[in-house]
Amino acid sequence: GAGVSQSPSNKVTEKGKDVELRCDPISGHTALYWYRQSLGQGLEFLIYFQGNSAPDKSGLPSDRFSAERTGGSVSTLTIQRTQQEDSAVYLCASSLVRHVDEQYFGPGTRLTVT
């Protein structure tokens, strides 16, 4: 079946603009995660959605970052007033039910803020 998909694959934006990144999880997976991978850094957790429960937003680096998940499926990560330090690869993952289940990752969105 289809894996996790993300769009766009690449995004170049000017400092100060808002961007939206999209994630389509594996069908039937109720858990969805966003991570960020900066050059030379490890993977940084951003946010976790599980079904209809309140999301775990503990990893969001600032209030410029927000995410939503509509209908328990597609998720959108929004970064407002982008800054150069936001440049990174944003990865989305999904798992069947819980965070301890095997996580499957999408190809990522490479964001470059100029």
Next chain:
Amino acid sequence: KQEVTQIPAALSVPEGENLVLNCSFTDSAIYNLQWFRQDPGKGLTSLLLIQSSQREQTSGRLNASLDKSSGRSTLYIAASQPGDSATYLCAVPYSGAGSYQLTFGKGTKLSVIP
């Protein structure tokens, strides 16, 4: 706080050699451990998930072992091939209350020389 370490950061081997990648974690109360592969500019591909109750998990030329008590896991790759060249990451689910992220090591970059 769980910390995951992978040593070495980079490894270069000739084709055909067997090799071992190491992963250590500070909190042994883990639920499972997952090994991933990441090709340059790509997302993560799940290789193996080994449950805390298991000692080993095998897939093709890959074998992952887990020793919870010592806080270590190894990924053994048999008869390495140039196509195995990638960065290998290990990750464990965070075991703290109310948080649902994977904690990743920074990875081992493997180069298999033809």
